Amino acid sequence: MSNTREFAAMPDAQGFFGPYGGQYVPPELKQAMDDINRAYEEIRQRADFQEELASLFADYVGRPSPIFHARRLSSQLGGAQIHLKREDLNHTGAHKINHCLGEALLAKFMGKQKVIAETGAGQHGVALATACALVGIPCEIHMGQVDIEKEHPNVTKMKILGCKLVPVTRGAATLKEAVDSAFEEYLKDPHNYIYAIGSVVGPHPFPKMVRDFQAIIGNEAREQFLSRHGRLPDYVSACVGGGSNAMGMFTAFLADEAVNLVGVEPAGEGLEREGRHSATLSKGKPGQLHGMACYVLEDAQGQPAAVHSIASGLDYPGVGPQHSYLKDIGRVSYQTATDQECLEAFMTLSRVEGIIPALESAHVVAWAMRVAPSLPADQHILVNLSGRGDKDADYVANLLGL
Known part of the structure; x- marks a missing residue:
């Protein structure tokens, strides 16, 4: 390491x-x-x-953003404790x-x-x-x-x-x-x-x-978690499209070998459905896009592939170059969540904890909900809740017929 x-x-x-x-x-x-x-x-x-x-x-954004222990969600799922870094509470509603x-x-x-x-x-x-x-x-x-x-x-x-x-x-x-x-x-x-x-x-x-500007998320979270629990979380997780909220969260923990870092990409309608997901690190390969070398989803002609995600902020055929490197050296595990899992997490967090997440953030909530039951109750998952769902509420309500 x-x-x-x-x-x-x-x-x-x-x-x-x-x-x-x-x-x-x-x-x-x-x-x-x-x-x-x-x-x-x-x-x-x-x-x-x-x-x-x-x-x-401090005075405009409202930092530091708090960490909230999602006790009801954790209890309902059983297993590990889920904590939310509340970037959704920032002025303008996201990181x-x-x-x-x-x-x-x-x-x-x-x-x-x-x-x-x-x-x-x-x-x-x-x-x-x-x-x-x-x-x-x-x-x-x-x-x-x-x-x-x-x-x-x-x-x-x-x-x-x-x-x-x-x-x-x-x-x-x-x-x-x-x-x-x-x-x-x-x-x-x-x-x-x-x-x-x-x-x-x-x-x-x-x-x-x-x-560097986003690193304040992880710097705050590391200090807050240590202060409250006297230890670091077992898992630190964030959704990944381009990857800014995730790099903001991960940077402070990169040297902490005992902390598992997990980035969650959009599997959309399924990883097997070409053009209907945006899982660049999971399904892409090294290439060039928008002035950088990074993992890229490409079509048969070698052009950036069509992509899809229920979350507009994640449907990008590339990803940050530092994420690409962290994947290759194995420091971050990149997982996925589907549109359906995202919607279920969106509604569950809203109705169990009274927090409406952005659809982007709901991807990492979905991953946390999936893995928490398989982990011991004394383990802790820290989720970067990167944005609030005001922007998505009408879209989701129409989609689900609410």
Whole structure:
């Protein structure tokens, strides 16, 4: 097992986590990425930046987010105890605000005139529009038409917050197409624009930078759990699409060999159904996508495959390069949950604990519900509840005929 220092040093100077990551971009975009990296490395060392970010986390986001022991759910299931890191209680309702505040402050520091981004479920879009309103920078969000129709509450919030929303109708009209569209807009003027990537994906330095801003989740959780229980959890788990909430949770525990790290991908309608799942690490292979080397789901022609998940924030044919590396070295176990398991977990958590989770987060709740009964009662599963389900409530109600 690698030691703390090796994990902390990732990525290397070229942005690689082992063979994954890097900058697979045109020369003009490489210059822009290098400029962002230099600015980030400068600003992160400054006490005034760290103090402003810490103040916003405390007084704007409402951090630290608490850990809740789901006693009724644990008792009902039998076996291990399930605990929830309540990122759903953050301002804007998910973990996304953690890195969006950092990216908006970086954009302000660099003197950028517009922030551009993609969004799937809309949580990144809402969080970025919120952060841009706070610092006073124009914001443009690209979102697939399918997701716009599915996540109407978040679309409304983005418009209220003043961002320009760009519907993307090409291809499957979901997250991958939104990323493509946003990158094209960014390439028109990378000097004056900044692309605020919504996960630990894309060319260096974004996988590193988004991870660093999200690492507050795991840092808090580790300290909170130790303080309350005098020990670390046996399992630390999170859902994985691009992988930002999971890297935010996992980073603090990477060197703790006794802690099992579990990432839960969307199995959609079944891993055997090509194009109807988004389980990149489970079914994909090493390739390149959106400026990085990572695991990719590909079709017979070697192009990014069609993907599906009931959760709009998880339907992506790639995954963060650090996740790809952690899979290869065996430090994280990547599991899956189907759409049906996700829906069951969504309704169970809502009705047993009074917490409506995001469909994304319901995937990891489903995994925890599946494994808890087989574990001893003195074991502890810490779940990153990355977002709340306000955005999904109408969609689920219609789906289930409630």
